[in-house]
Amino acid sequence: MRAAAFMSPGRVVSHLLWLVLGAGVAIGSYRLGLGRVERPGPGFFPFLLGSLFFALALYSFFKGLLGTGEGEVGAGPSLERAIYGKLGLVVAALLGFAFLIEPLGFVPTAFLTLGILFTAAGLRRWWSVTLWSAGVVTTTYFLFTYLGVRFPAGVLRHLSTP
């Protein structure tokens, strides 16, 4: 009797995403226009890629489901909830930097971001987090300004104008 299906939930989800991506690329490319073989249009190459990707993902998906795939066996990757929380906090801090740097300005945004990152990485004492964040922001600001990089002033520009 054959063993049961082996693909981990993570790989099932990834393969479903690959199928959606492949189909989406193929359909989107078709709409761009395939042109003719002797004059390929903008959609020609991505259509080939999308179709190949979809076909390969489908093949791998069914092989995995039927338990004949070479891929990962077993329950798949698992992490404690606390680790996911820490990683989620780090990613949120990084995205927050992107969205806040222009309205808020470099200095306050960088300070907040570093504070969250140091805390997530395991620095416990609040004064240690504050000192390190302030030190890194100050050093970075002056170093990169010296190198010619312009950082947005944000709210500090409003504070400095009379």
Place this chain on the structure above:
Amino acid sequence: MTLLYCFAGVFIGTLVGVLPGIGPMGAMAILLPSTYGLPPAASIIMLSGIYYGAMYGGSTTSILVNIPGEAASVITCLDGYQMARAGRAGPALSIAAFGSFIGGTFSIVALQFLVFPLSDAALKFGPPEFFALMCLGMTILTYLARGTAVDAMLMVLLGLILGTVGMDPILGTPRFHFGSTSLLDGVGLVPVAMGLFGISEVLFALEREVVRDILQARLAKSLPTREDWRRSAGPIGRGSLIGFLCGIIPGGGAVMSSFLSYSIEKRLSKRPEEFGCGAIEGVAGPESANNAAAGGAFVPMLALGIPPSPIMGLLLGALMIHGVTPGPLLISQHPEIFWGVIASMYIGNAMLVLLNLPLVGIWVRVLRIPSRLLLPLILFCCLIGAYSANNNPTEVVIMVVFGVVGYVLRKLKYDMAPLIMALVLGPLIEANFRNSLIMSDGRFRIFLQWPISGPVLMFAALLLVSTTFSAYRKNKARMDSSGLSEDA
């Protein structure tokens, strides 16, 4: 000034090589935006310095801490750490440094002999030949990638698909930009590379606290004995040649060269039982090989414009950002870049011997920086790097998204090297493919022409078939054995 950039590159490269966590790929991606204001030659010299500096630096952590600083130094852990435990860390570090210097110097000399005839031959290449060679490169990378062949092929196709975002390289039609002006120039090599290799690496490192037990190197007895040199001479020579050849082959590179050198030295040794217990040959050969591979990798990149590895792909991307296209015309059109890189490699190699031996105490102190300080600093450098390239927050978002994607892909055991190579080469592959069809009025047999594109594509196809067939046989054996155990 060029010497300063060379020194900065090798210093940062050694630092990156010493610190486990961020590899040369991540460091080059993070520092790439800071080179935008530099002349192209200086930019490449600095980035190249990071690459071969990391090869040197990785051996320090392998020998003293038993944790490889980067992938190509994994094999040095086997015997280097055992030598350190036996109180011979000094000779191990010395032989690693001198072996790396000799391997690096050999590859620079050999590079100069090989790049000119290859460039001359490549002047006769047309779009079908370049398309075929790039496909072969992708195929070999698939063959040698970690994980399964199908997963590697999916990553290649994903990279090629990402490469189609932005403007069509032939007609200039916008594709898959979803109305965003930022995406009209494509997803960008820099934020993607920083995300996949910088952010995801740090996210991995944040999962666990690594305890480093650092052995003290007794520098008083740091120089190798005459017997050490006698035993190392052959491995260094062989490792240099093996490394150079592996560096040229697409998908080969420093990792493969170090493993191959170790296997060969063990096979050739009169005392193979000593390997794994502190055989100096196990340090000399692989360390020479990985530095020689770093030099060998420049041959196809400079002569043909085809990067044999993801790191060379990043260098190729850096050159293209500066408006320089590597290939057969590079030497004639931009001799300052070519000769600048060659000269910096000679000087960089000499600098690295000086950096690695006397300053080993400093590198040991760097290793003691706790990860709760180091990891946030690396992430912050990534943020600054991604934002300062174009003062565009969208690129930071792209970097973070690909950081999460890279983290998830690694968890699911996908290899990201094929993805980044395909992203770099994708627009070139598409342009050469479509130009070939335009030239031949739509006839696909243009790709089967002799003496280059036809045989190269056939070889690539054979490699793909053999990869698939060997995967099929492995599966069949696994299914047969599981069937047997259930029947028993």
